[in-house]
Amino acid sequence: MGNILPKMSIIEYTRINEKTERMDNMARYYYHEWTNEEEATLTQLVESGRKQRKKIDEIFGEAAEKLERTKASVRNHWYKVVNEQNQRKAV
Secondary structure (H helix, E strand, C coil): CCCCCCCCCHHHHHHHHHHHHHHHHCCCCCCCCCCHHHHHHHHHHHHHHHHCCCCHHHHHHHHHHHHCCCHHHHHHHHHHHHHHHHHHHHC
């Protein structure tokens, strides 16, 4: 039986390999839930940072490093938690 793969020129083959390599090197993002421990750590870091009068962006950066998450993820989760607390107080 013959080869079922289409015949490709060396240029086509090279382009496919380059595209595959670029895709392999792209950043991958994974979503996972926040644990109670992570939330407690975030709360502790934000509260201690505020007591030290640090800028909130600096606090989120430090928390991101410690929690091994992006700064945006930390910021978004913090504001989600604060918003949920404010909604509970309003009820």
